[in-house]
Every structure is written in C-alpha cells, then in structure tokens.
Amino acid sequence: MSATPEVAENDYDSFAEAYAAENETSLNNAYYTRPAILNLAGDVSGRRILDAGCGAGPITEALRDRGAIVTGFDSSAKMVELARQRLGDDADVRVADIDSPLPFPDGAFDDVVVALVLHYLEDWTAPLAEIRRVLKPGGRLILAVNHPIIYKLIHPEADYFKTVKWTDEYTFDGQKAVLTYWHRPLHAMTDAFAAAGFRTAVVSEPPPAPEAYDLFPEELAGRKAFLSFLFFVLEAV
Template identity: 75%
Template sequence: MATDVTNDYDSFAEAYAAENETSLINAYYARPAILDLAADVTGRRILDAGCGAGPVSAALRDRGAEVRGFDASVKMIELARQRLGADADLRVADLSKPLPYPDAEFDDVIAALVLHYLEDWSTPLAELRRVLKPGGRLIVAVNHPIIFELVHPESSYFAITRWSEEYDFAGQKATLTYWHRPLHAMTDAFTAAGFRTAVISEPYPAPGARERFPEEFGDKHAFLCFLFFVLEAV
C-alpha cells in the first residue's frame, strides 16, 4: 500500500482550513478534545506543533496562554498569521528536524494530528521533550489505530504501515498519506523519548455535534476517529 504521494498542504491549505472551521471531526471532535485535555492554560507558555491555520492556537490564546506555533507548510503559516496577527510568533519548521526553540522553553506542547504523518517518531518526540520543561505536558492527537484496521482489514494491525486516503476539502480534492502504528508502538515511543503516559482518551464529540451532523451519526451516539494522549515530561 505504499505510495509516492506526499502531504503537500501548500497546494490545498485554504480549502483544508475552510473545511475544518466547522467540520465534525475538527470543530466538534479534535479541537474540543484537545482544549478539554489542556484545561486551565492561563499564563502557560504553549507550543502548537503543526499549528496549521491556527485554530487551536487562537483558542488557547483566548484562554490566557502565551502561544507560539510552527508548521511545515508556508501557506498554513500565512493563514495562521492572518488569524493571529502579524506579531504572533509563528515559524515554518519541520518536526522531523531540530526545532528553532531553546531547551525547556514551554510548559505544554500541543501536537494535534501531526505525528501520524511521520514514519519515525524518535527524533520528533526527542525534540518535543527537549523544548518542554521538566514536568511539562505533551498533548497528542493521532489517527486511532483501529481506523487502519477498518479501512484495510487485510493488513496487519501490528505492522507500521504507510497508507493513503483521498479527501474532499471544501470542494478541492486532496490525498493525505499516513503511517499507521499499533497502540503499543505509540506508547513505547513515548516512553523511550522520556514521557510518562498520564491520559489515554477516546472522547465523545462535543455537545451539538449529533444535531448538526445527523447523517454522519446515523443511529450512533459516538464514534472513534482519533486517539488522544496527555504525556508528562520526566
């Protein structure tokens, strides 16, 4: 199932950002879950790793956090700057390479829907651990590993496997390529990087989701889409 497709967010950044402003899995699932896990962030210095167009950064800032962000996509950073203002500390950076931040700079790091694009987690997690203060939190959201099993039942759940999915973002076609890894491979990587797993969450959608998206829910009360972690730097 390996393909040559890359995740060229620059080519569909505006459509992706527009779609996810109000989408079920982003506006009513991923973002509310991340904010619930972050809880009270007043006065905390937070890094939004893979910030995209900045909706999580904006929400955290509105709640009293001091937020910095980076993304590998130039276009996404441009959109985030439009949202957050010209004085926002937003940078183009690659999570698979050394990050442009000092050691122990942040109280929290948010890595929402980022790590599942990467085959190797060791370098990214080491960098995120480096920029966190001791005792700081890394809050992660990734594709739930059960999704790969449902989409590709012929494949091995236990293998780290590359796979791609086609999407329609606000009328624009795009392909995203992910790396599936089983749950134990995720938690092993967290431990090896110097994190303690404090929370594993499979949240319900935010209030109002079922009423707004009745066709997507059908007769279900909830669904699995992403898996969420709160990790503590040790």
C-alpha cells in the same frame, strides 16, 4: 521524454486554503479534535504553549483566547501565512519542521500540542526527542493521532501489528487531496513515548462536542462517540 515531476506527499501548500475553510466547521476538526484538545489542556491561563504543526491556527487561537502564551509552527508556508492572518502580525508563528531540530531553547514551554501530525511520520524518535527537549520538566505533551484501529477497519486484510504506509483521499471545500499516513499499533506509540522520556497520563477516546449532535444528525445518529482519532496527555519526566 522528460520525467514526470514527483508529487510531494502531504503537500498542504497546494490545498491549504481549502483545508482551512473545510475544518472551520467540520465534525472531525471543529467539533471533535479541537474541543477534545482544549478539554485535555484544561486551564491554560499563563501557560507557555507550543502548537506544533499548527496549520491555519485554530487551536493556537483557542488556546490564546483562554489565556495561554502561544507559539506555533508548521512545515507549510501557506498554512503559516493563514495562521498569521488569523492570529495577527505579532503572533509568534513560523515555518519549521517537526522532523528537524526545532528553533526553540531547552525547557521553553509548559505544554506542547501536537494535533494530527505524528501519524504522517514513519519514525517518531527525533520529533519526540525534540518535543521533550523544549518542554520543561513536568511539562505536558497533548496530542492526537489517527486511531490505530482505523487502518484495520479500512483494510481488514492488513496486519495491525506492522508499521505501514497508507493513503486516503479527501475532498476539502470542493478540492480533492490525497494524504499519506503511517499506521502503527498502539504499543508502538506507547513504547515511543516511554523511550523519549514521557509518562502516559491520559489515553482518551472522547465523544464529540455536545452541539455536534444537532449539527450532524445523520453522521451521529444513534452514536455517543465514534472512532476517528486517539488522544493522549503525556508528562515529561
């Protein structure tokens, strides 16, 4: 009997188009994560920005539209294909893995954006070291990860203080997908940032974009904000 092939974790190639289509207009991505990242980034005109784990490129595009000089990468070849379609053939978007040495020189970027990527990794040591390497001194790392309270809300019996693997099921544009995450407590995040040579400048739990309240009246009824992701601005020291 032949062995059942092992399914790759977080295989975005298998649902890239559905994921990209869903998140063009989704509350969590289009009206929460993206505006929060852009607000934290502020005036980016002329800044060299790396979008690490760029997916289909919506944040990369928004930063470019605001005058940034953008570069992006993703480990999913299909996502990179979608990003190139979105950004044009001349866009510097390539296949690379945040958990491996990055194909960029030291101090190449003013800012690095890492939106909803690090929570897929058990160990942040090497990725943060590489991000620190490609940032100029004083550069910013702007990132979003699963809020650490989410795991505890979904699994009340769990130990919040352990770094632990967990999965959740989703439907993206009608296609089912399973994503696997690593929960870590807040202090483990900030300890990792400090060890990699970053100073925490901002910790943010933002509200969604103002227009979200009209577009998602049921989900946001009676809420000014909600728990989903946690946002940071870190400075390379």
